[in-house]
Amino acid sequence: MAKRKRAKAKPKPGPPTVSPETVDQTITLLLTLESTHQVAAALTSDQIGLAPAAAEAAIAEAQRRLMAAAGYDKTHELGRAIRRLNNLYRRSVQVQDCKTALAAQRELNRLLALGAAPSPDQTTSDTPPTDPAEVERAREHLARALPDHADLPLDELARLAATALIDTRSPHP
Numbered sequence: 588m589a590k591r592k593r594a595k596a597k598p599k600p601g602p603p604t605v606s607p608e609t610v611d612q613t614i615t616l617l618l619t620l621e622s623t624h625q626v627a628a629a630l631t632s633d634q635i636g637l638a639p640a641a642a643e644a645a646i647a648e649a650q651r652r653l654m655a656a657a658g659y660d661k662t663h664e665l666g667r668a669i670r671r672l673n674n675l676y677r678r679s680v681q682v683q684d685c686k687t688a689l690a691a692q693r694e695l696n697r698l699l700a701l702g703a704a705p706s707p708d709q710t711t712s713d714t715p716p717t718d719p720a721e722v723e724r725a726r727e728h729l730a731r732a733l734p735d736h737a738d739l740p741l742d743e744l745a746r747l748a749a750t751a752l753i754d755t756r757s758p759h760p
Contacts, residue, residue: 610635614649668698673750 613635617627631642672695679688695701722741729744730737736747 610637610645611649614645615653665698669695672698 610631614627614631617630627646628639628642631637631645632639635642637645672691676688676691676695679685679691726741726744729741729748733744733747733751736744739747
């Protein structure tokens, strides 16, 4: 009788060895294809074989580079969101849609954290100037800019001037 040769069992392959550039390109591709952070982490861990901590670090670095490449400026984006909410609020009030106006105001309050108590380490610039001459100069300047409202208090004049400035710089009608 002839003996059959037994095929040697192939060892299970471990995760493939991948260059750091390939890992970076894969993560960047996943993030630009609107994949969630969790999906990118799972695929990076399972398919590429990175440890979960290394995958998280690689994803965070890829996100940082994508944000820098996109020219993302948080202050600019916050200003854009505020401008859009102000426009939505103004339009809602014009058509007497109170529900939408209140929702826009609620979102604006949340965005500006108006309802939250300030943390002790936050510095506030809400303190009015203490020099009476400076206060009077600001009031005169704003009263000249807004002659219809010259009798209002300084803080209200400043709010109206800021609103007018936002409205004139808004690219959306």
